[in-house]
Amino acid sequence: MAERACPRCKRVTFDKVCPVCGTNTSDNWTGLIVVIDPDESDLAKELNINIPGRYALKVRE
Template identity: 80%
Template structure:
């Protein structure tokens, strides 16, 4: 099963619905960032990421 990404929050998951924001996910995404501590990450703040996890850099619907 291929991983999918949420077009709203960019969370990467295997589910068809995002576990964070309940939006339908897309299989068309590129780039990956892993955030361990969003409170101390400048990149997470720049990308508006507030929960630890794996995120896509670009998602198409």
């Protein structure tokens, strides 16, 4: 089963609907980043990520 990603908040998940924001997820995404401590990560701030987890860099709907 392929992992999916949310086009709105970039969260990577196996679910068809994002568990964070409720948007339908897409299987067309690239780039994986892992955020462990959003408060200490400049990249997380840039991407507006405030929950630790795995995120895609680009997601197409």
